Amino acid sequence: MNRNALIFTFVTICAVVLIVALIPTRPRTDINAPLPPSPVNWSIVQDDTNNTLTISWLGIPGYEAARPGSWIQQMLEERFNIRLDTIFMDLNAFAKRRPLILCGGQAPDVMWDGFPTSVRNNIENRFIMSVPYSVILQHAPTYVSLLNRYGKEAWLYSYYRGENFGLPTFIEGANRPRVGCWRKDWLDAVGITKVPDTVESMHEALRRFRYNDPDGNGKKDTYGWNPYIGHWSLAFSELFAAYDLLAFDFVERDGKITWGGILPECREALATLRRWYEEELLDPDFVVDSQQNQVTERKFQNGRAGYLFPLDFYTAYDTSDPASMSGILQALNPNAKIIPAPLLKNRDGQPRGQAWGGAAHVLQFGRQLEQQPEKVIRVLEMIEAITKDKTLYLESTSGREGLHWTKQAGAGIELLPPWNTDKQLRGAQMLAPGGFGCMFFYPAGLDYTYQTAYRDPAYLRFEDTFKKPEWGLSNPLGKSEVVPSAGRYLNDLRNFQMTVFVEMVIGKRPIASFDEYVTEWKQRGGAVLLQEANDMYETMQQIFNQVGAGETRND
Amino acid sequence: MTDSTHSRRKKISLLPRGRCNIDLWLMTVPVVLFFLIFNYIPMAGMVIAFKDYNLGDGILHSAWAGMENFVRLFGSSDFPNVIRNTLTISLLRLSFGFFAPVILALMLNELRQQVYKRVIQTLSYLPYFFSWVILSGIFLMLFSGSGPANMFIKLLGAKPVAFLTNDVWFITVLIATGIWQSAGWGAVIYLAALSGINPVLYEAATIDGATRWQQMLTITLPCLAPTMVTLFILSLGGILTAGFDQIYNMYNPLVYNVSDIIDTYVLRRMMDLDMDLAAAAGMFKSVVGLILIVGANTLSKKLTQGEQSVW
16 A cells, blocks of 8 residues: 555545544434333223234244144133244343344234343334333233332333333242252251251361361362352352342332442442351352352252252252252262251341342333224233133143143143153143243233142142241342443442452452452442432322332332 | 566456366355455445444434544553453463464474374374363363362472462463464474475485474575564464453363453453444454555565465
8 A cells, every 4th residue: 555545544544534433313212202102002902802913023932842832822812812923032142142133123022021221212212102101000910010019110111201111020939039059968067957047057077078088088189169260259258148138239228229239238248258258158169160060059959069049949849850969969969968058147137038029020012002002902802801710821831721731639730642751742732730920911920829729739838937027138120231231330339349359259359448449339329220220219190100010128 | 558568467466267277267256255245245234333222223324423433442440450361361362372383293293203293293283173161171170279280299298389360370381272272283384385385405404414393403404494474474464362262161260360462351341232342343453464464465565575375
């Protein structure tokens, strides 16, 4: 390239940049400005149920083998005079293919979404339409009453600049805290008869696991705990809960919203973890192990550590299932036994554990339905009917009694042949016995009192013994992602916080520098999030007033 | 214009001359299409960097944002650290990684046992075909506190080393494993260049009494120099590409401060569907790469009186 060509290239680039810089620009979206009015006059919208409506429906079916035209789909089509055009995706496709579908102008009529930031993006990018609270209350009042009981914070997930976009969903079981497990044979070997349920007794058990040779091989090669920190929600969360904290989420203190990770009690919890690390009770490889798939579980199975978190589904303790944690452990070591870990008690002696909260997801409606709002009404009526009619609920999730499943006295739903053995066939028909929550066509939970009649009694015993909802600590806003600036700050702040906490635990950063970390956390955008969270807390009360959900605190 | 100039121009004409060349032109069609579809047409997407991009409105109907995305990018509190990390890792890769394939190729070139040479060559470039998802799993296991590397260190009576959680050691592992993975593949080009050296030069040097070491210094390296210069200039274009897949699979919270690079930063923005900011970061990378390539090429041309340059 000669000198003239270089000068020409340079001048051209400068000119282009200058022109672009001078182009008149529109100010970025003002999050406080009211939205333009919806073109739908809901007061005159009528849904003639004699008209067959074709509805495209996108979601994650939960079965790889799910196929369009399942028995459940056909039953719903017949019952509600609709034709369902299903779009099934796994999580990977949901992240990658769904944006392409939306950008290609092919937004489905109904679309499930699990993330408030994603819902907000769909709103800002004008993919979905608003649905007034009054319309939902009119066509799905029973559903709303259950939502308000089990996951009313989800109303924030569909809220944007004064309006509601879609139908929030709930999962009753997500109000229950998560639990871990102990190696029972190790506890026996080191002379601990009472399963630890306080920070002090947990410390003692971890200490004996490290120093009292619980596996009896004569070597000091065991640790108490290999904490999994691969996801912020699981990082030391059982210990933080004992200090009444959700360290990586918003918490409520004296009627105000604050961030758990900046509170003085968080500093205390970190100091405890630091002492445990110094005493060699934590596996020093826990940071690296957490970055790899299932290494933490494998180390537990191989007898490197004696405590694992989380392990909170009852089937994990079923020794007759070779694929369960109990089954795998016993195959490796016939003497190995595990036992659910009771939640650690806080200073007031109350068990506490981190819970997601019952506020679940959002069922959104494509913006094209502004031209066919009767489809929204038909879907709301369908959801309402499934909520009210328990038989229909069971048929929408598990198939028909006598055809797909049966129920014996004192037992849960049991699938009939061939559904009970053929996983592919079961998946193709989307039969989810006992899956009381997050189904494809009814992505919400059900009243717990009704579940007791149809769920496996072993499940109910486990949940009611170890995971009582009143022991759960959950985010008062449902998910921290609901604040408007979450997309800009939240991930980076959680990463920053994780780094600082791990550095404090392993001694790379002194616990005494906690206040400096808090200052930096606020400077990096935390102060903005705190302000917005408190604003949202007030907004939430206004929403609750509109939907009849009562006070912001759970009733 | 003279006749000879006319004939020279005719020879380098890009237009097809008769049927005899149609097959050659057809052969170029897939390549041209490939570059058009995957490299040139997507360049139009760079305009997103100057827009308040809205997926629903599309590229054309989204509002212009001028330089706002770049102001946001450079104004971000994370960005200085991200740039520093990217440049540090890239420059270290360039400093150590650039010469590794050359040395490997020279060593392979000295082997006389052909079977042994081919086995070594195959083994050396085999890692290039493994994904970093697999390789990172191996290295994390190898260099963890209880891994084989530290077991060996303990056997020697020394204290274990925090290979994966200490800033300096992590970068060292990153660079070293990166070189291990790519040196064999990089050596292939140099081996091809070595095979093009006229053997007469070596014969003449042998007759003159030159040792193998002297032959390497006076014949092999000077003959390799144009290839090295070309590859160096091209590699400068990727100075802001520090190896996303390797870092993403190997880093952990204790080394975020030294391993958060432009690509991991962009990924976070993309996950929040902040496409315009991500496009601005991508464009920034490309412009810096372009400036470095043009600058290095011009410098090389000037220093070698036009003998060694890409164009």
